[in-house]
Every structure is written in structure tokens, then in C-alpha cells.
Amino acid sequence: MLGSLRQFTVCANDTSCGAAADFKTVGARVLAVGAHVAIYVDTLAPAGGLKSADLDTLRQVFDTLLYPLDSANFGAVSDLDANGVVIALMTPVVNSLTTKAACSASGGAYIAGFFFPADLDPNAPAFQTNGGEIFYSIVADPNGTVSCAHTAAQVKTGTLGTFAHEFQHMINYAQHTLIQIQGGTVSEEGWLDEGLSQYAEELTARRYLQAGDMATWDQLVGNDVFDAYQYLTATGASPLLIEFDQGTQAERGASWLFTRYLVDQFGAGLPGKLVQTTLAGSANIAAQTGHSFDTTVTRWALANWVSDLPGFVTPPELSYVSNSQDTTSWHFRTRTFASLYQQDSSTFRHRYPLVPTASAGSAVSLSGTLRSGSGVYGRALQAPGAPGFTLFFSGSGAAALPAAVVPRLSVIRIR
Numbered sequence: 466m467l468g469s470l471r472q473f474t475v476c477a478n479d480t481s482c483g484a485a486a487d488f489k490t491v492g493a494r495v496l497a498v499g500a501h502v503a504i505y506v507d508t509l510a511p512a513g514g515l516k517s518a519d520l521d522t523l524r525q526v527f528d529t530l531l532y533p534l535d536s537a538n539f540g541a542v543s544d545l546d547a548n549g550v551v552i553a554l555m556t557p558v559v560n561s562l563t564t565k566a567a568c569s570a571s572g573g574a575y576i577a578g579f580f581f582p583a584d585l586d587p588n589a590p591a592f593q594t595n596g597g598e599i600f601y602s603i604v605a606d607p608n609g610t611v612s613c614a615h616t617a618a619q620v621k622t623g624t625l626g627t628f629a630h631e632f633q634h635m636i637n638y639a640q641h642t643l644i645q646i647q648g649g650t651v652s653e654e655g656w657l658d659e660g661l662s663q664y665a666e667e668l669t670a671r672r673y674l675q676a677g678d679m680a681t682w683d684q685l686v687g688n689d690v691f692d693a694y695q696y697l698t699a700t701g702a703s704p705l706l707i708e709f710d711q712g713t714q715a716e717r718g719a720s721w722l723f724t725r726y727l728v729d730q731f732g733a734g735l736p737g738k739l740v741q742t743t744l745a746g747s748a749n750i751a752a753q754t755g756h757s758f759d760t761t762v763t764r765w766a767l768a769n770w771v772s773d774l775p776g777f778v779t780p781p782e783l784s785y786v787s788n789s790q791d792t793t794s795w796h797f798r799t800r801t802f803a804s805l806y807q808q809d810s811s812t813f814r815h816r817y818p819l820v821p822t823a824s825a826g827s828a829v830s831l832s833g834t835l836r837s838g839s840g841v842y843g844r845a846l847q848a849p850g851a852p853g854f855t856l857f858f859s860g861s862g863a864a865a866l867p868a869a870v871v872p873r874l875s876v877i878r879i880r
Contacts, residue, residue, distance in 0.1 A: 470494050473554055473595050476581050479562040485592040489558050497524035501532040507556035513607040519621050527628055530672060535632045535665055539740045543639035545585055546597025553628060559603045560611040568613040575613050578602035578627040580634035585643060600631035626666045626685045633665040634658060637740050645743050654746035656707045659717055660724030661736055663689050690801060692718030697769060697818040705838030719839060726765045729785050729794055763875050766840045769819055773798040777879055827854045835872050
């Protein structure tokens, strides 16, 4: 009922919430109720928060855009608590997950919200669960009393992406563990779940782009693009196969780029297939694409360099671009990052962030650590008629690598 109070238990530890001491009990009042969502706001939220009209707008957007969009692309959500709605709890507990020092050190990055799987786990201990479909987000805090300062206007717009993102996590978990169980309760692996949630943000942003709202488009998709730039700047430093969905900005960028590549290659129906299954991770990718995961991740790695490469006829399987008329594809090299470089070369220092090392073929020398699902790029500049050369892989020193850990080598010839 509108205006009613309820107590919630909220994870208050940004690394682990496995003990009762990791949670806070908060009181919250329901301030907006729609057909698909009930928005609760913590009674201890700082001054300067969203007004009733703002919350009504969020409720309306969730009911008419986010709920049908995520449901159509990823699948139905459960109703474990039998209340007919999803609960969005806006609480300063989420704000406090990012300290002011961390905000400053990361250029303003912060945790905007989360979904906590134990809320949908009937077997979770009582201190961990609220027993229903719920996700959490920050509250407005214009004076920075809890952590970073967040104006009401910033939260009103940014929360659209947060709601879409966390709702996908909820649908994904519900499908894997409550709806498609078929004798199994395996949740999706964090890296793929995160990529799908970032894709949910992009889908939301595109609706605003179609309506001509460039400001909202830029804000909603900007984080994905920035994270992708961070990954492509140093692909060798970030794995694709992160264990959890809270990875670094660069790791989240890898997840989004890989998911975006999958959609371009296998169609807009693929995300729903990846969610509505009991499979997870690489096995899920292989089953839904019909290709081995090794093949798909190798092609994706090559696509990061040759897709949209001027003067090169890119094979279709190595491209982010579905076809020349597809307005939902990304031309990362020739449009997206080139435009960002022109607008702000101090932040985006390269027209295209992936800059491989380059040397003569006979002088190729790379060393370091290869991370799961990612790669290191190098260009071997070989003149016509130049002598052939042989590449050797070794561990520390000159010892040969064991056969079981020899890295995958992908070579593409560009004239």
C-alpha cells in the first residue's frame, strides 16, 4: 500500500555478505506503486532527494519501458513473494558501498546499485534474504553526506540504467534457479551475466536515441563505451572470464564488448536464449551459438582489431557490424572512438584505443601474463619476399611451456 513502511535487510559490504554482521536493517516507505514495480525509499535518506513527481516518473518508465524491454529480451521474472511487482529499494546503504576516497581515486566511479541473489534463494539464511524480487540503488545525496555527491537530477536519469541493469540480473538468476530449473540450480557466471546487464542498459539507451533524446542516450550508454575503451587500451591486463560481476571498469568493458559481438553475430534473440537455460558460461555460449567457445572467443579477439578496419575486407565472422544498414551495430574504430577522440583527446588519447606493438617479423618479442579469455596483440611487419621466421613460446627463462598451457595463437594477414 502506498505510504506503508517495511523493514529490509541490505548487504552493506562491497566484497562479501556471508555473515549477519555484513548486513544492515533499514526502514523504508513505499512512495510509488505501479503495475510492475513498487519503489521504496529509505527513511534515513539524506535531504535533497527525489520528489514524488520524480519517483512517479521512474515508476512509469519502469512499467512502460524497462519492464517490457527486459522481459522481451531476456525472459520473465519470478514472483517468489507473490506480490505481483518487483521492488526497487533506494537506500544510502548503497551509497556507502563506495567511500569518498574511492570516488576520488576512480574519477567518480561508484556502485550505483545491485541485485542480491539470496533474495531469491528459498534456502538462504533469514539474515541474508528479503524473500522476494528486489534490487537496490543509491539515493540522491547532493551534499555528499554519505559518499560521492549525487544530485536528484543525476540520480533520476542514472537510475534508469541501474534499474534496467539490475533487473536483468534478477531475471537471469530467476530463470536459472527458479524457472528453468529442470533439476539444476546453477546461476550464470558473473562475466556473462554482467555483459548481458550492460547490454540491457544499451537497449534502454537506444529507446531514448530513437526518440531523439541524445542527452539521455549519452548518459545511459556512456559508461559502457568508456569501460570498453579502458579494456581495449590494455587488453592484456584484464580477463574476460571474471568470476564475479563486480569486475573493474576494463573487465566490464570486455564483458559488454563480447556480448555486443555475440548479438551482432547471432542475432538479437541470442540474449534470451542465454538467459532462459540451465547452462552457464562457456558451455552456455557454445550451446546457443552452435560454435565451440574457443572458436567464438578467438573470433571476438580478432574482431577487436579488424572490425571496421579501413582498407581491409573484414570477414563477416570477425565484425561487430551486422550489415551496412544496421543502425544498432557499433562502428567502434571509425565512428565511436574517433568521435570521442575529437571531442576530448585528453581522456580518449587514441582515435582507437587498441594499439598493438609493432616490429619486424623476425624481431617479435612479447612477454607477460595471458588472462582468461583475453589476449595480447602484436603486429609483425613483414616485407614482400622477406625471409620466414619461427615463433617460440617459453615459460620463465628458456624452458618450453607445457603442452597443456600453450596459449592460443591467432594470425590474420593484412596486406
